[in-house]
Amino acid sequence: MKEGSWLVWTGIKRGIQGGIKRFAKGQFAGFISFLILWEVFHLLLNTHTVPSPLETLVYIVKVPGVLLLHCGASLLRVMAAIGISLLIGVPAGILMGVNETCKRLLSPLLYFIYPMPKIAFLPIFMLLFGLGNTSKIILMIWIIIFQMILSVRDGVEQIPPSYFKVMDSFCATAGQRYRYLILPAILPQIFSGLRISIGITLASLFFAENYAAVYGIGYYILSAWSKMDYVEMFGGILVIGLVGVLLFNLLDLLERLSVPRGTNPRKKNP
Amino acid sequence: MKKDFISMDQVSVDFDRQQVLKGVNLTLEQGISYALIGKSGSGKTTILNLVAGFLKPDEGTVSIHGVKVQRPRRETAFLFQELGLLPWQTVAEAVAMPLKLRGQKKGIDMLVAELLHKLGLEKHGNKYPQELSGGEQQRVALARTLIGEPDLILMDEPTSALDATTKEELQGLIRWEQQKRQATLLFVTHDVEEAVILGQYILILKEDGRIVQLENPYYFTENAREQLGFYEECIKLRGMIKMEKDV
Numbered sequence A: 001m002k003e004g005s006w007l008v009w010t011g012i013k014r015g016i017q018g019g020i021k022r023f024a025k026g027q028f029a030g031f032i033s034f035l036i037l038w039e040v041f042h043l044l045l046n047t048h049t050v051p052s053p054l055e056t057l058v059y060i061v062k063v064p065g066v067l068l069l070h071c072g073a074s075l076l077r078v079m080a081a082i083g084i085s086l087l088i089g090v091p092a093g094i095l096m097g098v099n100e101t102c103k104r105l106l107s108p109l110l111y112f113i114y115p116m117p118k119i120a121f122l123p124i125f126m127l128l129f130g131l132g133n134t135s136k137i138i139l140m141i142w143i144i145i146f147q148m149i150l151s152v153r154d155g156v157e158q159i160p161p162s163y164f165k166v167m168d169s170f171c172a173t174a175g176q177r178y179r180y181l182i183l184p185a186i187l188p189q190i191f192s193g194l195r196i197s198i199g200i201t202l203a204s205l206f207f208a209e210n211y212a213a214v215y216g217i218g219y220y221i222l223s224a225w226s227k228m229d230y231v232e233m234f235g236g237i238l239v240i241g242l243v244g245v246l247l248f249n250l251l252d253l254l255e256r257l258s259v260p261r262g263t264n265p266r267k268k269n270p
Numbered sequence B: 001m002k003k004d005f006i007s008m009d010q011v012s013v014d015f016d017r018q019q020v021l022k023g024v025n026l027t028l029e030q031g032i033s034y035a036l037i038g039k040s041g042s043g044k045t046t047i048l049n050l051v052a053g054f055l056k057p058d059e060g061t062v063s064i065h066g067v068k069v070q071r072p073r074r075e076t077a078f079l080f081q082e083l084g085l086l087p088w089q090t091v092a093e094a095v096a097m098p099l100k101l102r103g104q105k106k107g108i109d110m111l112v113a114e115l116l117h118k119l120g121l122e123k124h125g126n127k128y129p130q131e132l133s134g135g136e137q138q139r140v141a142l143a144r145t146l147i148g149e150p151d152l153i154l155m156d157e158p159t160s161a162l163d164a165t166t167k168e169e170l171q172g173l174i175r176w177e178q179q180k181r182q183a184t185l186l187f188v189t190h191d192v193e194e195a196v197i198l199g200q201y202i203l204i205l206k207e208d209g210r211i212v213q214l215e216n217p218y219y220f221t222e223n224a225r226e227q228l229g230f231y232e233e234c235i236k237l238r239g240m241i242k243m244e245k246d247v
């Protein structure tokens, strides 16, 4: 009997521990701890500028259609910006990584532009590309492309010279060298570059959508702000966070599918 | 006498005004294995790079079958000391790569499976390099070198990172594969014992650029290590490497 109850007790204990572990591992934990922190602030500050999380959640659930529309518009812009940045940034980064002359010519320029506050260029883009989607997307590209190029370039430079020698010894053509060596080698860097880009572009929506926008989650937050409707504003902020979680998870999934175990930080064998 | 397969004629190489090789002459015959030994920094790796076509001599010519070596050739395979196994390729993918690079489409899987089996790697086909032991990694690199049926195999210190037992196993494999394939083997080693086990001829690169060639009396002996005189031969060679001028 004693033996039995002890077994039951350890079983329960294991179950609880496993539950906590699974909870801590899950995305949900991040969300819940964020809400708890938020609630604490709400109670401490006791001002209507910080509404309670519950109030905000209820608000989100009440207007899902509108929010979805705004999110959709923003997501399209973000995807376009990231897609174009990839199309330009990856080849440019590779070129700088493999070609010493390109690197020497372009690196100083990149280092010069990299730390500049990119948002400050917004008036120029508005002037050149109008107030529509073009200037918004170009602003976001301008914000993320330099770190994308630099991380790809660093990825190429980190390839050990012996790998290139191996490819040479098997008489690989230039195309084969990209297919078998350079692209698989920089794939993890591309993913970490994408992760950073998603974060920055979502944050920059606040600026990109603050003019001449009708739909967009950045616009939504700003207009709520100007109306001093803080529940609506925090609703928008919360939704950006949720969109971020969604995109990061999507990216993790893509990475798990496309990066082989050998170079995948997410698939280490124990 | 067989025809000369590889010949180096009055070859000199300079790196930043430092002369590394000076007027080196060397001829190698087809189907024979050669051990290249010499002091560290004497230019052994440089010779392999020249024969492989990675490096052009500043003076003189390197030719294979009478054709000047200008670039790496398909039939030459190089086993690097660093192995150069790509971390994103499984064992099977790595061994298949040379065939794929040649544009071969059919029968690759079978050839790979066969070779992996021969080298005792059949269980590891789906593993990545970091999931293998040092000796297994070395065998994978060897398989990748052999799959394309090269007529010339170059190896730079192929067993230097291995423990004694694994080393002897790999030496046996290399010896067996080279003899069976009738490929020419030119390998560099710091290990004089390895030179006597694997090299039918032993080439000693001297500092003045001369190469002293010796026939190895133990090459065709079974279990050479257990023969009387094996270690004396090694000691003699070690002395010859150290000697400045004459033999």
Ligand SMILES: Nc1ncnc2c1ncn2[C@@H]1O[C@H](COP(=O)(O)OP(=O)(O)OP(=O)(O)O)[C@@H](O)[C@H]1O
Pocket: B015, B016, B020, B038, B039, B040, B041, B042, B043, B044, B045, B046, B047
């Ligand atoms: N790329 C290079 N640039 C400048 N010097 C070099 C280069 N490669 C080799 N050397 C020099 O050439 C000399 C011979 O080098 P090599 O690598 O051929 O020697 P080695 O006989 O293989 O030596 P070890 O036994 O230590 O591997 C060395 O003094 C080395 O410093």
Ligand SMILES: [Mg+2]
Pocket: B044, B045, B046, B156, B188
């Ligand atoms: Mg060397």
